[in-house]
Amino acid sequence: MRIVVPAGGIGGARFLRGLKAALGIGSPAPEEQSTNAITVIGNTGDDITLFGLRICPDLDTVMYTLGGGIDEERGWGRTGETFTVKEELAAYGMRPTWFGLGDRDTATHIVRSQMLAAGYPLSAVTEALCDRWRPGVRLLPMTDDRVETHVVVEEDGARRAIHFQEWWIKHRAALPARSIVSMGAEDSAPAPGVLEAIAEADLVVLPPSNPVVSVGSVLGVPGIREALAAKTVVGVSPIIGGAPVRGMADACLDAIGVETDAGAVAAHLGADLLDGWLVDEADAGAEAEGIEVRSRPLYMSDPAATEAIARAALDLGLELAGRRGGGG
Template sequence: MCERIPKVVLLAGGVGGARMARGLATVLPAGSLSVIVNVGDDEHFHGLKVCPDLDTVVYTLSGLVQAQRGWGVAGDTTHALDMLRKLKAPDTWMHLGDGDIGLHLFRSECLARGESLTSITNRITSALGTPATIIPASDGDAPTLVDTDQGLMRFQQWFVQERARPAVRAIRYETVGTRVTSSAALALSGADLVVIAPSNPLLSIYPMLALPGFRDALLGSSARCVGVSPLIGGRAVKGPLAEMLTDLKLGTGNRAIATLYRDLLDALVIDKSDDADFPALMDAGLPHIELAATHICDRDKANELARAVLKAGQLNPLGFTEELA
């Protein structure tokens, strides 16, 4: 007999995804968790490759994150950005701290030498002591474009510079010339459980699903798939999801989330305050609904939610006992 640790794959983007990752990394055995991270909001600023979702997950898991904001490096300064503003450089609306810029310099230099984003991310997580495997969904550029009532914008322009104010008419996922990484596909194929974080489905999860090969790898996995709704009482804890659902006429509340993920999920975790949604979600064809506290406001709440997710996924976090051949 031998003990085998469970293999859990989290699909994540943004602050909610990073905090979900931290909870899972805490309650699972070491070596269990892989996090596949959205790259649709990656951008170049000041000649540097910036990967906001990857970096937020890395900083959070490594204990470096500015906890109150949920992104950036704790205690970081902005001397470089201040100088760029004095020089009237473009795009200084994107907040980049000095420590953050150091990481972007390292990544950009490695990319210029021909190293893949996956390989570079492995080097970063090893150096920072990140307690999980972090995998970019794609090694190539796959930008998310937002078609608004003020024209077509790249994601960071719409979300940060314009503060997500322009109404959204459509979202485009540009995936020509890229595909899911082999590391991401391998993680999905070997997973015992796939978790969809309480990230914005349209801006963090769908950009990954749109990558050639990604949805097939997910659907081809024998793992159960559990999603965590990013909505509580029909509103997002953080970000413009509720407004986007209305703008795009995709419905409201947890029913809209269930519809977006209907071909993927074996279970959906919703906030316990939304228990009135239970019958409608069951009528929508979801095989299992789990009620939990889904607002990840601190480490204890992250751990509590992680345990609820594992319960919904019917997974014992302590591992499996297998017969040796």
Template sequence: MAATEGFPNSPSVLALAGGVGGAKLALGLALALRPGDLTVCVNTGDDETFHGLHVSPDLDTMMYTLSGLSNEETGWGVAGDTFTALEMLGKFGVDTWFNLGDRDLATHIRRTQLLSDGKTLSEVTDELNRSLGVTQIVVPMSDDPVKTVLATDEGELPMQRYFVGRRAEPVVSEVRYLGAETASVSPGFQDALTRSGMLVMCPSNPYLSLGPILALPAVRQRIRAFPGKKICVSPIVGGDAVKGPAGKIMAELGKEVSCVQVAREYRDICDVFVMDTQDQALAAEIEELGITPLVTSTIMSTSEDKIALAREILTLAE
């Protein structure tokens, strides 16, 4: 997918993202900005070891999306991938509940090789993205392990076991980020917090995608002190998540399932809250939080939708 000529006079942008919704807006920003003007800090709280391989689901979704390789029907994995290796593993009696395509497995093999060679996750992420022709900067939130764990009516479940293995069916009572309190912000994230002129929180799950990033030491304080515009795009439209279990989790945690609740979550770190036209009647409640609402179409079904939303966000820097 060809990039546009770059948004005129745009600042460098730091985007916080995870999941499919985050990758969609990141792609719009990547296409609207000049190469190298976007840094995407990606959640790694989902990272797991499968079949002896280090799998970074959100980093992979971002890389495949920005490189034009993603399966647009599912939002994850590689378009046209096959599952021959997984079928063979099943014949050996291996539990194959987590789908990994053959081309996707190559990514995990290479990542694991490079990590075994002593490279950091940041270094590995940069190498993999460059190999696939990604021209923007993609960084993990941390090079240290952080694990998102959900307390549910079926016990504690790691994020992927909850989301993929149990299809987000268990009732959630708490979300925790194990290791976050001692993890360090990755060098690329640290650099982008210092040099970027705008910060965008993509329409990602507040608890499973952006929560781990914001749980890292001093990140929330750094964002509060961030001198540029801080923009949040709501993942909740019309009283439910556009995709994924964010709305379900909000309800189970006893929170209101609305874009207003998302704004409350980010009240101290958001200047402008981007909300869908379906929720226009709630704009006054956003203003009451001391946040400027921007009502527009946030549903990103096409490349044009993604670029249009990205461009509207970028105008806020002017």
């Protein structure tokens, strides 16, 4: 079975680990073959250039998580990470100081920046980095073009646009956001392999990633949403009981005028795209017109629970695909 997963950072990466387990895909040992295959379309809207280094937080989180290098507690960055370079840059007076630039991580950014400077597209760079990490999935950036999520914030009555990372990390999403803009999205194209992977997919699964700045950014690349919509698409709600499971997705939903509610998020994603939607038992009554909503426990509390959620998403997907196939 071929699955396509548009994914953001921590939530997406953890769900993918469960999905791999559910599909019997080993990692990182490449010899563990499976007839199942996952292609991840990674969000690159969070990417940022700091200190001359091109940083792709979501791609790295997926790569490290699936490749065994993630800091499990933080959910981002490398296990056993140190922050010497960051401290030294601050000692030189370099700004910003709010970004969590780890030493191990810095090497990843140096390799990426060097390859980009040499002319390789991000998709080729990501493939090269994955040569080391062997995440057990095919990890594609959503685009090789530069798309950056900016947030229009209001302070003292004045509005200005800041990079998503500044809003998310420096301001902990606490600065009121008036809108969220995917800069460059209109003129971007899907990275090589993205549309092909979708076309060949048996199923598309939306993990419990941030629906606005993760999944939303991927959907914002012209051509991707349409291609996905032609497939059977099931999603896992990142909202449980009116609050994000992790992160500050509520602030993002507020900014675009969508209620922080499992059903509202499904409706926002749209019945044209979404065929099935898993919500937590706390949201058992949630509905979204034209979308098959099922409830089950959705907390990814441990690997077994996460695998069970992934299996439920697959089951729902296959059921809906069969119905769709049967009904023409």
